[in-house]
Amino acid sequence: MKSIIFGLLSLMIIASSVSQSDAAVAVVKRVKSVPTLFINGKPTAPVLFQIGFMGETKVGQSEISFAAEHGVNIVSPTLWGMPWFKDDETPSFDKTDIVYWIDAVLKANPNALLLPRFPVDQPPGWWVEQHPDEMTLFHDGTKGIASIHSQVWRQDAAKQIGRLVRLLEARYGDHMIGYHVCGQYSAEWFYDGFWEGKYAGFEKPAIEGFRRYLRTKYKSDKALRKAWNDPGVSIDTAQVPTVNERNTAKAGSFRNPSTDCKAIDFDEFQNNDMADSVALMCKAVKDAAPNRLALAFYGYIFELSGSTRSGHLGLSRLLKSPYIDGICGPYSYGARKPGDSGRFMGPVDSILANGKLWFTEDDTRTFLTPPDAGPGRCVDIKETNNVLTRNFAQVLTRGAGLWWMEPVGSGWYADKALWQHQGLLKQTYQSSLPLTEYTPEVAVIIDERSCLYTSPFMEGVSGEGASISLLTRFREQYYRLGAPIGMYLLGDLLAGKVPPAKMYILVNLFNLDNSQLRAIRSRVCNSGRTVVWMYAPGIIKGNTFSPENVSKVVGMKLKQINSGDGNIVIERTGAKFSAEHSHLSPTYAVDDSKSTTIARYLSGDVSAAAKTMDGHTSVYCGTLQLPSSVLRSLAIKAGVHIYSNQDQIIMAGNGFLAIHATSNGQKRIVLPLGDTLYDALTNTSLGKNSIFTFDMQMGETKLLRTHSLNE
Numbered sequence: 001m002k003s004i005i006f007g008l009l010s011l012m013i014i015a016s017s018v019s020q021s022d023a024a025v026a027v028v029k030r031v032k033s034v035p036t037l038f039i040n041g042k043p044t045a046p047v048l049f050q051i052g053f054m055g056e057t058k059v060g061q062s063e064i065s066f067a068a069e070h071g072v073n074i075v076s077p078t079l080w081g082m083p084w085f086k087d088d089e090t091p092s093f094d095k096t097d098i099v100y101w102i103d104a105v106l107k108a109n110p111n112a113l114l115l116p117r118f119p120v121d122q123p124p125g126w127w128v129e130q131h132p133d134e135m136t137l138f139h140d141g142t143k144g145i146a147s148i149h150s151q152v153w154r155q156d157a158a159k160q161i162g163r164l165v166r167l168l169e170a171r172y173g174d175h176m177i178g179y180h181v182c183g184q185y186s187a188e189w190f191y192d193g194f195w196e197g198k199y200a201g202f203e204k205p206a207i208e209g210f211r212r213y214l215r216t217k218y219k220s221d222k223a224l225r226k227a228w229n230d231p232g233v234s235i236d237t238a239q240v241p242t243v244n245e246r247n248t249a250k251a252g253s254f255r256n257p258s259t260d261c262k263a264i265d266f267d268e269f270q271n272n273d274m275a276d277s278v279a280l281m282c283k284a285v286k287d288a289a290p291n292r293l294a295l296a297f298y299g300y301i302f303e304l305s306g307s308t309r310s311g312h313l314g315l316s317r318l319l320k321s322p323y324i325d326g327i328c329g330p331y332s333y334g335a336r337k338p339g340d341s342g343r344f345m346g347p348v349d350s351i352l353a354n355g356k357l358w359f360t361e362d363d364t365r366t367f368l369t370p371p372d373a374g375p376g377r378c379v380d381i382k383e384t385n386n387v388l389t390r391n392f393a394q395v396l397t398r399g400a401g402l403w404w405m406e407p408v409g410s411g412w413y414a415d416k417a418l419w420q421h422q423g424l425l426k427q428t429y430q431s432s433l434p435l436t437e438y439t440p441e442v443a444v445i446i447d448e449r450s451c452l453y454t455s456p457f458m459e460g461v462s463g464e465g466a467s468i469s470l471l472t473r474f475r476e477q478y479y480r481l482g483a484p485i486g487m488y489l490l491g492d493l494l495a496g497k498v499p500p501a502k503m504y505i506l507v508n509l510f511n512l513d514n515s516q517l518r519a520i521r522s523r524v525c526n527s528g529r530t531v532v533w534m535y536a537p538g539i540i541k542g543n544t545f546s547p548e549n550v551s552k553v554v555g556m557k558l559k560q561i562n563s564g565d566g567n568i569v570i571e572r573t574g575a576k577f578s579a580e581h582s583h584l585s586p587t588y589a590v591d592d593s594k595s596t597t598i599a600r601y602l603s604g605d606v607s608a609a610a611k612t613m614d615g616h617t618s619v620y621c622g623t624l625q626l627p628s629s630v631l632r633s634l635a636i637k638a639g640v641h642i643y644s645n646q647d648q649i650i651m652a653g654n655g656f657l658a659i660h661a662t663s664n665g666q667k668r669i670v671l672p673l674g675d676t677l678y679d680a681l682t683n684t685s686l687g688k689n690s691i692f693t694f695d696m697q698m699g700e701t702k703l704l705r706t707h708s709l710n711e
Contacts, residue, residue: 034352037357039113052080052406061107074115083160112175115177137203139202158283246263246308276314297327301345302332304345306471326356327358350492364388440483483652510536511540529616531618561588566623570627657671665695678705
C-alpha cells in the first residue's frame with residue numbers, strides 16, 4: 001500500500017492548477033444525426049489514452065506526458081479492483097491503491113481528464129461467505145464469480161459503484177468525465193467460464209431468473225407446454241437445459257423451435273440478463289454522477305460468431321438504455337497485421353445510429369512491445385504508425401471513438417515520435433468537428449435473435465454450425481469490396497435507423513416473421529437496389545422450422561441438394577473460391593430459369609444467382625461467403641461507387657478517404673467527382689483529378705481528405 005501522504009501532496013499540487021469551477025461536464029448528444037462527445041459544452045474528439053499501472057509507474061507517466069504534449073489529455077486509468085464496503089463501514093480510499101494510481105496520472109498531466117475503468121463483479125471474501133448461493137454454478141459442479149443473475153449481487157454491485165463514484169467525484173471531480181464499468185470474464189461481460197468451455201447458469205438465481213423470463217414470455221403453463229412440446233413442464237418447476245440440450249440441434253445446421261425451444265429460450269434469457277446487468281451498472285454511474293459518461297464493453301457479435309452463450313446477443317436491448325453513452329470493444333484479433341482490415345467486432349454503425357458512441361480499443365502491439373507480445377505485433381515505428389492510422393481511419397470516417405491502450409504501463413507507447421503521429425491523428429479528428437452522418441452505399445445487416453437458432457459451435461459437439469464462416473470470416477470479403485460499408489442490426493433497419501443504401505447484404509436473417517419480411521421488402525426491395533440474401537433467410541418462421549420458406553423470401557425457386565459445401569466456382573471467371581465451411585443441412589441450390597447464375601457448387605448445381613424482381617435485384621447465395629470480386633461486381637451494377645477494385649481496404653466518410661494496402665504495388669483510387677485531394681495529416685494538396693495513383697507497400701496507410709483545413 002502506498003503512502004497516504006504521497007496522495008495528499010499530489011492532491012495539493014493538482015488543486016493549485018485546476019479550480020472547482022472548471023469541473024467537467026461530459027455528455028454525448030447528436031449533432032447532424034451524429035453522436036458527438038461534448039466536454040464543457042465543446043465538441044471534443046473522442047480520442048483517449050488508456051493505461052493500467054502495475055508496479056513501477058515512471059514509464060507509464062512518461063507516456064501520459066508525451067500524450068499531453070501532443071494534445072491527448074483524456075486518460076482512462078485502470079483501477080485494479082473496486083472497493084466493496086460493508087453497510088456499517090464509512091466509504092474511503094483506505095486499503096486501496098486508487099489514490100496512488102490516479103495521482104500518478106495527474107502528476108504526469110495535471111490537466112488530464114479522467115475516465116477510469118474498474119471491475120464490478122468480484123465481491124470480497126466476506127460477501128461470498130454471506131452469499132454462497134449467489135455465485136455462478138457450472139455444469140461440472142464447480143463455482144465461479146458472482147452470478148450475473150443474482151438480484152442480491154446486482155443491488156450490492158450497483159450500490160458499491162455509487163459509493164466509489166461519489167468518492168472519486170469528491171476528490172477528483174474537477175477531472176472526471178466518466179466511468180467505464182467492467183465485469184465478468186476478461187472484464188468484457190462474457191459469461192464466466194465461457195472461454196474454458198464451462199456452462200454457467202445452474203445456480204439458484206439463474207433458475208429463478210429463467211422462470212421469471214418464462215412467466216413474462218408465456219404467461220401460462222399451457223403456452224409453455226405447447227412451445228416446449230412438453231406436457232409435464234410448468235413455469236414454477238422449469239429447469240435450465242442440460243449441456244446436452246444446449247448443444248443439440250435437431251434440424252441439421254439449425255435448432256428446431258418445435259423441439260429445441262427450451263435451449264433457445266434459455267440462451268435468450270442469458271443474453272438479455274447480461275445486457276440488463278450492464279445497463280444497471282451504467283445506471284449506478286449516472287445516479288451518482290449525472291454529468292459523466294458511462295461506458296461498457298459489449299456487442300462482439302461478429303468476433304464471437306454469434307455464440308449463443310457468450311452473453312453478447314443483447315445489444316439491441318442495451319442500446320435502448322438511456323444510461324449508457326458508449327459501447328466499446330477491441331478491433332478483431334484475427335485482422336491486425338499490416339495488410340489486414342482492422343475490422344470491428346460488432347455492428348458499430350447501429351450503435352452510432354442509436355445515439356451512442358462506439359469506442360475501439362486499439363491495443364495494437366507496437367514496435368516497443370516484446371517480440372512475443374501477441375497478434376499483429378509491429379516490427380518498427382513505420383509499421384506501427386500505418387496500423388494505427390488504419391484503425392483510426394475506421395473510426396474517423398464514421399464519427400466513432402478510440403483509445404490507445406497500454407495495459408500495464410510497460411512502455412508500449414513510450415516514444416515521442418510515436419506520440420507526434422498520434423497527436424496529428426487526434427488533431428485531424430478535432431479539426432473536423434462537427435461531423436456529418438456516415439451514409440455508406442453498402443449496408444451489411446445482421447440479426448442477433450437468428451443466432452439463437454443456429455447449431456452451437458464453441459463446444460465442438462455440433463461442429464461450426466452456420467456462424468463462424470458467415471459472421472466472422474465473411475467480413476474479410478466485404479471489407480475488401482472497394483467501397484465503405486455500414487454494419488447494422490436488423491431491428492434498426494426495420495425501425496428506419498439505417499441510412500438508405502444501394503446494396504444490402506442480409507447476412508443471417510434466419511428468423512423472420514411476416515411483419516419483418518414486409519418491412520424489409522418495403523424498405524430495401526425497391527428503387528433499383530440490390531439485395532443479397534445469404535444462405536437460409538426465413539428458415540425459421542415463427543415457431544416453425546420451414547426450409548421451403550427460404551424460396552418465398554428470396555423470390556427464387558430453390559431446391560435442396562445432398563452434395564455441395566463451401567467450395568464454389570465463379571461462373572464469369574472460372575475462379576475457385578472456398579467459403580470455408582463443410583456441408584450445410586439443408587443445402588440449397590438455385591433452380592430458377594429466370595435467374596442469372598453467379599456461381600456453382602463443384603457438383604455443377606447453382607450456388608448463387610441473381611434475379612430481376614419488381615423494382616430491385618434479388619441475389620441468393622447458398623454458401624456462407626461470397627468473394628470480394630463478386631460482391632464488387634454486384635455493387636457496381638447497383639450503382640455503388642467503387643474507390644478501388646484491387647481488394648484494398650477502403651474507408652470513406654465525413655470528407656475523409658483512407659486506403660490501407662493489402663499488397664505491394666501501385667494503387668488506383670477513383671473519386672466520385674473530380675476533386676482536389678489532400679494529405680489529411682499535412683494538409684498538402686495532391687492535385688485535382690478523378691483518378692489518383694500511389695505506389696504503396698503492403699501495410700501502408702494513406703489518410704486523405706477532399707477539402708483543405710483552410711476551407
